[in-house]
Amino acid sequence: MTQLLENIKVVEVAIYGFVPSAAAALADWGAAVVKVEHPETGDPVHGLSAYGVNPGDGGVTALWEVFNRGKRSVGINIGTPEGLELLMQMVDEADVFLTNFMGSARRRLGIDVDAVMARNPRIIYGRGTGHGPVGPDAEKGGFDAVSYWSRPGASIAAISPGGEWPVMMPSPAFGDLQAGLHLAGGIVAALYQREKTGAGSVVDVSLLGSGLWAMQGSIAGCYVKNSSSLEQLDRLRPPNPMANIYRTKDRQYFVLGMLESDKYWEQFCAVFGRQDLAKDPQFIDSRQRAKNNAACVTALDSIFEQMTLAQVREILDTQEGQWAVIAAPGDSVHDQQALDNNYIQFVDYPNGARLPLVPLPTRLNGEEIKLRPAPAHAEHTDEVLTAIGKTSDELIELKIAGVIS
Amino acid sequence: MINLIAGTRLRSAVCDMEGIVIRQPEHPAILACGGVPMVDVKNPASASAERIAQAEPNRALIGKRYVDEESGLEVLCSKQGLGGLSFDGRPLTLKQAKPLPASD
Numbered sequence: 001m002t003q004l005l006e007n008i009k010v011v012e013v014a015i016y017g018f019v020p021s022a023a024a025a026l027a028d029w030g031a032a033v034v035k036v037e038h039p040e041t042g043d044p045v046h047g048l049s050a051y052g053v054n055p056g057d058g059g060v061t062a063l064w065e066v067f068n069r070g071k072r073s074v075g076i077n078i079g080t081p082e083g084l085e086l087l088m089q090m091v092d093e094a095d096v097f098l099t100n101f102m103g104s105a106r107r108r109l110g111i112d113v114d115a116v117m118a119r120n121p122r123i124i125y126g127r128g129t130g131h132g133p134v135g136p137d138a139e140k141g142g143f144d145a146v147s148y149w150s151r152p153g154a155s156i157a158a159i160s161p162g163g164e165w166p167v168m169m170p171s172p173a174f175g176d177l178q179a180g181l182h183l184a185g186g187i188v189a190a191l192y193q194r195e196k197t198g199a200g201s202v203v204d205v206s207l208l209g210s211g212l213w214a215m216q217g218s219i220a221g222c223y224v225k226n227s228s229s230l231e232q233l234d235r236l237r238p239p240n241p242m243a244n245i246y247r248t249k250d251r252q253y254f255v256l257g258m259l260e261s262d263k264y265w266e267q268f269c270a271v272f273g274r275q276d277l278a279k280d281p282q283f284i285d286s287r288q289r290a291k292n293n294a295a296c297v298t299a300l301d302s303i304f305e306q307m308t309l310a311q312v313r314e315i316l317d318t319q320e321g322q323w324a325v326i327a328a329p330g331d332s333v334h335d336q337q338a339l340d341n342n343y344i345q346f347v348d349y350p351n352g353a354r355l356p357l358v359p360l361p362t363r364l365n366g367e368e369i370k371l372r373p374a375p376a377h378a379e380h381t382d383e384v385l386t387a388i389g390k391t392s393d394e395l396i397e398l399k400i401a402g403v404i405s
Numbered sequence: 406m407i408n409l410i411a412g413t414r415l416r417s418a419v420c421d422m423e424g425i426v427i428r429q430p431e432h433p434a435i436l437a438c439g440g441v442p443m444v445d446v447k448n449p450a451s452a453s454a455e456r457i458a459q460a461e462p463n464r465a466l467i468g469k470r471y472v473d474e475e476s477g478l479e480v481l482c483s484k485q486g487l488g489g490l491s492f493d494g495r496p497l498t499l500k501q502a503k504p505l506p507a508s509d
Contacts, residue, residue, distance in 0.1 A: 040503060
């Protein structure tokens with residue numbers, strides 16, 4: 001079966017996580033992505049330690065693989081006239097150009113919108129920025145912890161009740177990966193538009209815009225409540241004890257998510273053999289459970305504290321209300337549901353290393369996504385430049401001159 | 406001993422490999438391919454060593470750069486043969502990306 005983006009050529013001039021992850025998403029859908037790296041230094045992700053995970057741990061550089069699986073890499077110094085011309089020859093043939101270089105760098109290098117679209121008016125120019133193309137911070141750099149997480153309020157909103165300090169992002173590149181998908185979606189929309197108009201376009205996504213998009217429930221809610229933050233869930237006094245976190249005898253956590261609790265309460269009590277709770281007037285409906293929430297949570301705690309997670313799981317699976325074990329990120333590789341849906345896919349490497357990666361979660365017609373390892377730095381320089389017509393003698397001369405890897 | 410200044414073109418005495426010095430070493434020493442000193446590319450007369458028949462595990466690949474971290478020597482393989490490169494007895498290694506240290 002043909003993949004959606006087969007034969008779509010993407011040229012990526014980007015570093016770190018945000019825009020490279022957009023290109024990785026396009027590659028998952030079958031696009032041919034060529035990543036242009038500096039011949040000497042390459043993308044900083046080759047050397048990035050994040051959350052205690054170091055390059056080479058486990059025989060691979062995990063974040064490099066996350067952001068760059070399925071691509072080819074060329075080493076070109078686009079700061080030289082010869083290197084820029086090589087890039088532009090790739091632009092001539094490309095459908096999509098992606099960058100997260102800052103405005104000043106794009107202008108200095110000659111790869112800003114005008115230059116690229118003059119060269120190829122049908123190209124889709126995808127631009128990832130920290131804070132958007134206009135306004136006082138348009139030229140200011142950002143990272144997701146700064147622009148996606150902290151500025152839109154997530155960092156404050158994540159503080160648990162009683163906590164003092166704002167909370168850092170829960171996962172490396174948490175914001176980059178979300179914003180990257182926003183950009184990938186925009187690229188696909190622009191390709192659709194080009195089918196109708198024949199013209200290329202500029203697609204803008206910023207970390208700030210994506211962070212605000214994710215936080216808009218709080219932003220709108222704060223406005224109508226005239227407050228700066230929404231109330232955080234107090235586990236002991238939740239508005240709905242059926243949408244709350246509980247702990248088992250073996251110190252495992254699970255969450256109930258029964259928003260329409262009146263639908264489930266009676267059956268829920270019955271499967272735990274506690275019909276008495278279902279009949280208790282102080283817990284009889286959602287209004288009463290909200291009013292007597294502390295007593296209700298205490299009653300449920302006393303049930304779950306006597307049981308292991310395995311016992312709770314077996315019983316909860318016999319009722320209809322929504323719930324889940326609260327898993328640690330590393331547990332996901334054992335989640336059969338995730339494996340069956342190809343939400344987690346193991347990639348094997350020639351040196352024997354293995355890595356679970358998450359394929360693009362958007363699927364068309366049930367098409368299989370097959371992930372491939374990321375390239376080594378500048379691995380495909382000769383192959384890609386030969387394909388745009390360079391002879392081996394020309395390549396050697398460009399190498400001696402330090403223009404290419 | 407050949408002076409390994411940038412631009413010097415050399416060839417293997419034991420296979421078809423040819424290379425170009427991109428960065429000069431800090432100290433002079435012998436650059437070898439397949440364990441035998443390389444010769445000036447224009448000097449066919451000095452290719453007297455017995456040719457190797459099998460690719461070495463660290464065989465120099467065309468278009469790749471090889472470095473000796475200790476001396477700073479960098480050699481570009483411009484024609485592929487069977488041998489691997491060494492400088493002053495130390496095997497050269499494939500040049501890797503050198504990103505700035507970064508941490509999150």
